[in-house]
Amino acid sequence: MKKLLSLCLCTSLSLSFALQADEKLMTASKKPIKNVIMIVGDGMGPAFTTAYRYYNDDPNTPEIEETVFDRHLVGLNSTYPAPISGYVTDSAAGATALATGIKSYNGAISVDVDKKPLKTVLQHAKTLGKKTGVVVTSQVNHATPASYITHNESRRNYDAIADSYIDNGINIDLLLGGGTKYFIREDRNLVEEFKEKGFQYVDNYEQLTSIKKEEPLLGLFAPVGLPWSLDDSNKHRLSEMTKIATEQLENKNGYFMLIEASQVDWAGHSNDIASAMAEMDDLAKTLIYLEQYVEQNPDTLVVLTADHSTGGLTLGSDGEYKWQPSVFKGMTQSISAIAQFIAEKEFTAEQLATMLTFALTDEQLSQLHSIKQDESEKITKPQLTRQLYKKLNQFVSAKSFTGWTTGGHTGIDVPVFAFGKGFEKFQNKTDNTDIAKIIFTIL
Numbered sequence: 001m002k003k004l005l006s007l008c009l010c011t012s013l014s015l016s017f018a019l020q021a022d023e024k025l026m027t028a029s030k031k032p033i034k035n036v037i038m039i040v041g042d043g044m045g046p047a048f049t050t051a052y053r054y055y056n057d058d059p060n061t062p063e064i065e066e067t068v069f070d071r072h073l074v075g076l077n078s079t080y081p082a083p084i085s086g087y088v089t090d091s092a093a094g095a096t097a098l099a100t101g102i103k104s105y106n107g108a109i110s111v112d113v114d115k116k117p118l119k120t121v122l123q124h125a126k127t128l129g130k131k132t133g134v135v136v137t138s139q140v141n142h143a144t145p146a147s148y149i150t151h152n153e154s155r156r157n158y159d160a161i162a163d164s165y166i167d168n169g170i171n172i173d174l175l176l177g178g179g180t181k182y183f184i185r186e187d188r189n190l191v192e193e194f195k196e197k198g199f200q201y202v203d204n205y206e207q208l209t210s211i212k213k214e215e216p217l218l219g220l221f222a223p224v225g226l227p228w229s230l231d232d233s234n235k236h237r238l239s240e241m242t243k244i245a246t247e248q249l250e251n252k253n254g255y256f257m258l259i260e261a262s263q264v265d266w267a268g269h270s271n272d273i274a275s276a277m278a279e280m281d282d283l284a285k286t287l288i289y290l291e292q293y294v295e296q297n298p299d300t301l302v303v304l305t306a307d308h309s310t311g312g313l314t315l316g317s318d319g320e321y322k323w324q325p326s327v328f329k330g331m332t333q334s335i336s337a338i339a340q341f342i343a344e345k346e347f348t349a350e351q352l353a354t355m356l357t358f359a360l361t362d363e364q365l366s367q368l369h370s371i372k373q374d375e376s377e378k379i380t381k382p383q384l385t386r387q388l389y390k391k392l393n394q395f396v397s398a399k400s401f402t403g404w405t406t407g408g409h410t411g412i413d414v415p416v417f418a419f420g421k422g423f424e425k426f427q428n429k430t431d432n433t434d435i436a437k438i439i440f441t442i443l
């Protein structure tokens with residue numbers, strides 16, 4: 001009897017807990033979506049999230065561990081630009097579609113094919129009284145962030161784009177990334193102008209821990225893009241900045257935030273699998289933080305997609321049924337940093353093997369030496385570094401059986417991930433313009 005009673009008590013207790021949880025869920029689902037966090041993995045086609053699964057796998061366990069991307073996959077997104085630019089988009093047209101719901105030409109920063117400005121979801125959120133934030137690992141005036149914040153007929157007008165962040169009226173409460181080269185110039189100091197408009201300014205990650213909650217925030221941590229994740233003083237700088245941003249943007253009206261893992265694309269352009277995976281790891285850590293955040297703030301929606309895929313990455317090459325991320329997983333500095341080192345200094349095979357975490361063949365070593373010897377007279381240091389970087393990436397790709405088809409973008413569909421409130425709106429096959437259209441209706 002006693003046993004039965006305690007069993008009953010247990011059941012009714014767990015039932016009441018379940019009811020409480022249900023009520024909490026129901027009240028949460030009746031409330032509108034308060035915060036929208038849009039994430040762009042620039043260049044992150046499906047091969048990148050697949051690659052990250054095997055890169056992340058613990059080879060000491062029989063199963064392949066599920067990644068945060070696996071948990072939240074909801075659909076596929078087509079990325080083609082306006083007809084004038086064919087089927088393969090660049091990041092500007094891609095971000096314009098994602099931010100405004102309208103397709104434009106490659107190079108367009110939220111202007112249509114007639115170069116007329118288009119309203120963006122970030123601008124709309126601001127007019128509705130929400131706070132807005134942008135967190136990227138590129139310079140903050142690069143194609144993707146620019147397409148959410150401003151308008152310009154060309155992504156290459158970096159100074160004009162940065163100027164417009166002030167001149168068109170500030171519509172952001174938080175802006176974190178790189179770009180001092182464009183913000184502190186001989187002809188204009190935009191950092192000072194932001195400060196005059198009431199912004200606090202930081203230029204190193206440590207200062208982020210002591211910022212004032214009440215004041216808008218500008219943080220620029222590098223002249224152009226941030227260092228590669230592998231070389232940065234904080235290898236998870238995107239997740240760190242995101243954490244600060246969610247705390248800083250919290251307010252009763254909610255916020256819209258754009259986060260971009262900008263350098264997945266840059267690694268793709270360089271066919272650099274080691275940095276591609278390190279950048280993906282920073283993005284994965286960002287998502288894992290946001291999973292916890294959404295649990296605490298269930299009226300938040302998180303959507304992640306790519307603007308396009310870069311490099312034509314594939315897993316397996318040369319007819320072999322193999323992909324071996326263990327080749328580069330232990331690297332503690334980027335291939336780009338290693339290339340810079342060997343461009344500047346005499347190096348031994350042992351030194352290089354330590355940096356790469358594997359030994360090159362004699363043939364490969366002599367290829368590096370001949371790049372240095374034959375051409376050091378004729379080419380500039382940056383050119384030499386680029387050639388060595390390219391060659392080292394080829395060695396890493398060959399050893400890990402990583403395939404690439406291009407140094408540019410490809411036109412394949414990209415995955416969509418979503419969680420939190422309203423995530424189901426992004427299910428199945430969508431077009432890049434649908435992402436913005438859905439966000440407009442949510443805001």
Ligand SMILES: [Zn+2]
Nearest residue numbers: 043091265310
């Ligand atoms: Zn690109």
